[in-house]
Amino acid sequence: MRVLVAPGAFGDTLSASAAGEAIASGWARTSPGDMVDVVPMAGAAQGFVEALHASCGGDRLEVDARGPFGGPVRGVVLLLDDAGLRTAYVDSASVCGPDGEARRAPENASTAGVGDLVAAAIEAGAARVVVGLGAGVATDGGAGMLGALGARADVPLDAGPAGLVGVATVDLDAVRARLGHTELVVATDVASPLLGLFGAVRADGPGKGLDEAAVARVDRVLDAYVVAVCGGEPARRRIADLPGAGAGGGLGFALLALGASVQPGVATVADRVGLATAARVSDLVLTGTGAYDVTSREGTVVFGVASVAGDALRPCVVLADRVEVGARERRAMGVEAAYAIADLDGAERFASGPAEALAGLAARVARTWSPL
Numbered sequence: 200m201r202v203l204v205a206p207g208a209f210g211d212t213l214s215a216s217a218a219g220e221a222i223a224s225g226w227a228r229t230s231p232g233d234m235v236d237v238v239p240m241a242g243a244a245q246g247f248v249e250a251l252h253a254s255c256g257g258d259r260l261e262v263d264a265r266g267p268f269g270g271p272v273r274g275v276v277l278l279l280d281d282a283g284l285r286t287a288y289v290d291s292a293s294v295c296g297p298d299g300e301a302r303r304a305p306e307n308a309s310t311a312g313v314g315d316l317v318a319a320a321i322e323a324g325a326a327r328v329v330v331g332l333g334a335g336v337a338t339d340g341g342a343g344m345l346g347a348l349g350a351r352a353d354v355p356l357d358a359g360p361a362g363l364v365g366v367a368t369v370d371l372d373a374v375r376a377r378l379g380h381t382e383l384v385v386a387t388d389v390a391s392p393l394l395g396l397f398g399a400v401r402a403d404g405p406g407k408g409l410d411e412a413a414v415a416r417v418d419r420v421l422d423a424y425v426v427a428v429c430g431g432e433p434a435r436r437r438i439a440d441l442p443g444a445g446a447g448g449g450l451g452f453a454l455l456a457l458g459a460s461v462q463p464g465v466a467t468v469a470d471r472v473g474l475a476t477a478a479r480v481s482d483l484v485l486t487g488t489g490a491y492d493v494t495s496r497e498g499t500v501v502f503g504v505a506s507v508a509g510d511a512l513r514p515c516v517v518l519a520d521r522v523e524v525g526a527r528e529r530r531a532m533g534v535e536a537a538y539a540i541a542d543l544d545g546a547e548r549f550a551s552g553p554a555e556a557l558a559g560l561a562a563r564v565a566r567t568w569s570p571l
Contacts, residue, residue: 200569201234202226203477203513206487207500208246209520212553215239215246215500216253218487221554222518225561226485230569236481238472240500242388243446243464247331248277248290254472255279260287260323264294264315265347267308267336269357274316278323281471286327287320289313291447295335305408306361306417308337310450314347321381330454331464332387332447336407338400339363340393340421341453345428349373352427360417369427374457383459386467388498391445393452394422399445407448421449428456465503474504478511483568487557491519491537493528505533516568518560520553538564 204226206218213221219237226235241250252259257279266272277288294312313330320328337343339359346356351370355362392398400421404414429436438444443461444452451461469475478484486504488495495501501517508515517529517537529537540556543563565571 200230200483201236201481202569203236203238203481203484205238205240205474205477205484205504206518207240207242208489209487209553209557210489212489212520213557215241215250217554218557221557222485222487222561225558226565226569228558228562229565230571233565233569236477238474238477240465240472240474240486240504241468242498242500242503243331243386243467244333244388245292247333247386247464247468248275248288248293250468251279251288251471252277260319262316262319264312265309265357266312267295267310268304269309269311272312274312276316276320276323278320278325279471281327284327285325286329287323287325289316289320289328289330290333291330291450292333292335295337295447296333297336303408305336305338305359305404306413307359308407309339309343309357309359310335310337310341310448310453311343311347311357313341313450314344317344318348318377321377325381327382327384329384329386329467330450330459331467332385332389332443332450335448338404338407338409338417338448340424340449341447341451342369342424344450345369345371345374345453349377360420363420363424366420366424366427369424371428371456378457383454383457385443385446385451385454385459385461386464387443387446387451387461388464389446389451390442392441393425393439393444393449394418399449402445403448425452463498465498465500469503469507474507475511478507478513481513484508484511484513484515485518485561485564486515487518489520490523491517491521491539492523495524495532501534502532509533516564518557518564
């Protein structure tokens with residue numbers, strides 16, 4: 200029997216690679232004769248570059264970048280040869296992710312570090328830059344990124360939405376000259392616009408520490424910022440309404456303003472690692488996630504892997520910390536069965552940490568699904 204193991208990260212507990220190794224080792228305890236292929240997966244939100252590097256190799260370029268509040272952080276750009284095209288993959292969450300100051304000063308958080316990574320990718324000779332827009336603490340419409348790439352404005356671009364108060368002009372000529380013929384791609388699992396009731400600020404702002412008054416204030420500031428970037432005519436500012444413009448705290452908007460195309464994050468990783476081919480030569484597809492619940496829909500690793508398995512006419516099984524999806528919902532997602540670490544007894548669950556618990560669950564699942 201040939202088994203494809205394609206999990207995502209288990210929150211902050213296990214990376215996709217570590218989860219894949221744990222599942223494979225547990226499966227081998229029960230069915231050592233099975234052939235197990237491990238293909239770590241990710242969407243744009245978590246582990247984007249790590250999953251690609253694990254499966255595809257490539258050159259990891261470490262970059263000194265700015266964190267959301269200006270402090271130094273270490274970011275990574277992954278350089279791969281994609282059919283003769285040197286492509287750089289950037290994980291925005293790696294430089295815009297959780298920060299101790301975030302909830303105290305969310306209106307000062309900036310995306311400048313993403314611009315530092317994109318600039319490094321261009322200097323490394325990338326003809327194509329794919330930016331994975333994951334969750335971060337900034338909601339500045341990508342202004343910080345634009346500033347880091349050379350944009351000029353009549354207000355500071357690297358001081359978060361608070362710094363954009365009163366913005367009237369944003370000049371992108373220097374950014375476009377720096378990009379030259381470099382192709383930009385937005386990889387995102389979020390289809391929200393930048394502004395309005397379903398926009399980045401109202402949907403994600405409260406989770407980043409913006410209270411009701413701050414949400415309204417930041418939305419107004421970003422509305423003026425859109426006019427400064429695009430112009431006031433409705434047709435020109437329509438970029439802010441496109442699906443994905445609100446991703447990454449509005450990074451999607453800034454990249455779209457530079458002519459970027461948009462593609463789903465999970466599909467981006469799946470295509471690059473050859474997930475469909477691996478599924479077709481397998482008898483069973485396993486995936487995994489921290490919580491398999493009602494949020495595990497389109498745009499998540501579980502949904503993406505299950506879709507690929509379904510196209511290949513292969514059963515898909517989910518392993519998770521906990522499972523909160525009923526049989527009907529599960530089958531609607533293309534998942535044949537789901538198993539939870541939470542269902543193991545206490546000794547198995549906590550004896551040797553999360554990796555060992557996941558391996559133990561995989562060993563149990565193999566008794567059901569492998570011919571042994």
